[in-house]
Amino acid sequence: MDKRYQVFISSTFVDLVDERREVMQALLEMDCMPAGMELFPAANEDQWTLIKGVIEQSDYYLVVLGGRYGSMTEEGISYTEKEYDYAVELGIPVMGFVIAAPDAIPVGKTDKNEAAAKKLDEFGAKVQTRMTKAWRDGPDLAGKVALGLTHLIKKHPRPGWVRGDQAMSPETRVKIAELEATIAKLEKKEIETSTVTAAQIDDSFAHGQEQVELALVHKGYSYANGSMEELGDLTYTWDEIIEVLGPFMIDEAPEPMLRQTFDSHMLSDIQNDPDNWTNDMSHESASITDKSWGSIIVQLRALRLIINGTKKRTVSDKAVYWKLTQAGDNYLVALRAVPSAVRTNE
Known part of the structure; x- marks a missing residue:
């Protein structure tokens, strides 16, 4: 069967718009389905509930770190780090991509306070305890994603998604037909055996004027x-x-x-x-x-x-x-x- 994998892309957004576009293009060329904040539909759910649902449906998780830690939740961690922790908690295969030369990032794309910069460093250290690759620019990042994800798919096979008309093999269809026939026989037998007592109460329990x-x-x-x-x-x-x-x-x-x-x-x-x-x-x-x-x-x-x-x-x-x-x-x-x-x- 021809499988396609849903891949969640996690990163800060405003400073990495171009890089995210490059990653999505690379994933589409691999016949994968990218999932990220720019693709989320408008919904009445709160943001984290929506994000959790998309992560749960994803086969692989990629996190891209640049020069910003990102907007923080009420818990005091960024949404990007919270997403990463949730993917790890679910056991979804993850891969990190860390900027190779952080000192070369334009000032406008970096955190302007030391507290956020420190949190970014700590998050980067956490990500690098797992499989990571360094990237220089958008095209380089896209190439690293293609190679890294190929390796991740081989090392950690996932269910993926298939077309509805390809979801069942002929053998599976035969097995389902056999099970349906067995269920029908059991239901018929149950109806026949229960008909005898269907019109009678069980008077072994308290009833009537009790x-x-x-x-x-x-x-x-x-x-x-x-x-x-x-x-x-x-x-x-x-x-x-x-x-x-x-x-x-x-x-x-x-x-x-x-x-x-x-x-x-x-x-x-x-x-x-x-x-x-x-x-x-x-x-x-x-x-x-x-x-x-x-x-x-x-x-x-x-x-x-x-x-x-x-x-x-x-x-x-x-x-x-x-x-x-x-x-x-x-x-x-x-x-x-x-x-x-x-x-x-x-």
Whole structure:
């Protein structure tokens, strides 16, 4: 397969515009894909998040040092050094190119304060602990990059990038087809074996008129005491819980909506029981605790009454969806359907 490698070019920018152009041209002539700050698209992400993502996708990393240390991050190091450290941390093969005659660099392209110059020297020493080459000018740098990268590719092979139509060999396609056939057989077998119990609940778990105690937080505003919050619990039968939540799960329902529905049910019960709860609140709300809500979900799953929703949704929709199983649907109908008065009186 014809591979192409993405190569990240790291350096200060304003003082090395021409040199970066030479390096990019050299990489393009090698059928590589250069990646650098001048090629980054406009985005809403912060700068470092964007840079990290491009480095992570790159096969090789090149750093070019001239006469400037560069703009610094909040940590007090330059973006160039931070990029270098991140590439090393990820284990990406790196290669450095250090100016051969720093004293010959025009004053306008060097740091004007000693602190930055010292940091540049220290960064240069760090880079030279790995594979480095010295460069004199743009054309010389481009030639050194071509030779150095060729050596780096031979010594440290990387995955690279391939065209989509070349990504799989005929052998791989055959193997995938075989795996898909095996998966289809297993899915068919699973459907056949689960059909028998699909319409039956697992009554080995608490259900029906058995009770469960659910913890909640009751909030509101009292004219006498201001904002108030009280903890407590309410007791429900499993049948009542299914009666409240079940109708919303005939079709798939997002968990936040189900939880809000049950919160509203609990608030109604609190307002109908003034003896056990503060009764002079306005703007009231009730919220079931995470632990108690989790207990409901686990129990309904254990009873085989609900399963995760399977409909396709947008990438931005992160909610968990629940729906009734056939057993759950049958159970709900038996709970809530009204029998015929005529038949009853016959």
